[in-house]
Amino acid sequence: MISLLEMRRVSRLLCLGAHPDDIELGAGGSIMRLIEMNPAVQIRWVVFCGADPGRAGEARTGAALFTVGADRVEVEIDSFRDAFLPWQGEQLKQRFEALKREFEPDLIFTHHGGDRHQDHRLVSQLTWNTWRDRQILEYEILKWDGDLGQPNVFIALDESLCRHKVKQVLDAYASQRTRHWFSEDAFLALLRLRGVECNAGHAEAFYARKIVW
Numbered sequence: 001m002i003s004l005l006e007m008r009r010v011s012r013l014l015c016l017g018a019h020p021d022d023i024e025l026g027a028g029g030s031i032m033r034l035i036e037m038n039p040a041v042q043i044r045w046v047v048f049c050g051a052d053p054g055r056a057g058e059a060r061t062g063a064a065l066f067t068v069g070a071d072r073v074e075v076e077i078d079s080f081r082d083a084f085l086p087w088q089g090e091q092l093k094q095r096f097e098a099l100k101r102e103f104e105p106d107l108i109f110t111h112h113g114g115d116r117h118q119d120h121r122l123v124s125q126l127t128w129n130t131w132r133d134r135q136i137l138e139y140e141i142l143k144w145d146g147d148l149g150q151p152n153v154f155i156a157l158d159e160s161l162c163r164h165k166v167k168q169v170l171d172a173y174a175s176q177r178t179r180h181w182f183s184e185d186a187f188l189a190l191l192r193l194r195g196v197e198c199n200a201g202h203a204e205a206f207y208a209r210k211i212v213w
Contacts, residue, residue: 005153005211007037014105015045016127018119019082020059021173023047025187026139027109028066029165030155030204035069042072044103048085048092049119050077054175062172066165085119092122096130105134112138112207116145128209137206142190143181151205154198162191162202 015031017023023031023045035041045063050056056077063075078095080088110127111120124138140148157165166187176182188202195202 005155006213007034010034010038010106011041012103012105012107013041013043014099014103014108015043016108016110016123017047018085018111018117018123019049020047020055020077021062021169021176022111022120022141023109023139024062024066024165024169024172026111026141027137027204027206028169029157029161029191029202030206031066031109032068032161032165033155033157035067039069040071043067043070043074044099044105045073045075046078046099047076048078048080048095048123049082051079051081058173058175062169065168065172083119085122089122093126093129096126100130105131108134108136109206110136110138112140112149114147114149114207115141116147117141117143135208135210135212137208139204139206142186148190149207151194151207153206153208153211154194154200154203155206156195156198156200157191157202157204159201162188166191 015023047059050059059077060075067073085092108127108131111124113124115121127136137153166184191202194205
């Protein structure tokens, strides 16, 4: 297949996640593949709900693991309250506007707008509201809500890279291991399923409203 997303042209990547582990689960493999293809990439990595010190520490560990080899990485863990983002909307919007002034991305990874988690939806909405003229890919998060849909962009990944991704997520986020969905087999199953859908071994899948080439 012909790729319309040329990763070697991405020099500035913005990764947005409502919670620790969101970015890694949704786009971790694609981020590592992008760095392999373009080690000169600059990355801004922002997690909004990092009020809990333990979770914030895990988020920094996860970001460090998934950005090895990038030219420049800035990691920011904010202290918004988990599960209450819609009721902190004004402050969050101000945070987005500050990011817009500070960083001009070529590509943005953010949450899917159809995600049923209220924090995820708001981050997605504000991403589009803030960066109207940027390439945005919305990632998916496997969870209890059962809101997986029909993505329209797939980034094929080698099986070895997928296994590396899953291992790093499990290593970084020890606090989540008791959750029934937070498991190696579940994460690999989704990667394999999306691979089948794009005629590849494994893949991460995204939603794109627009693709500009």
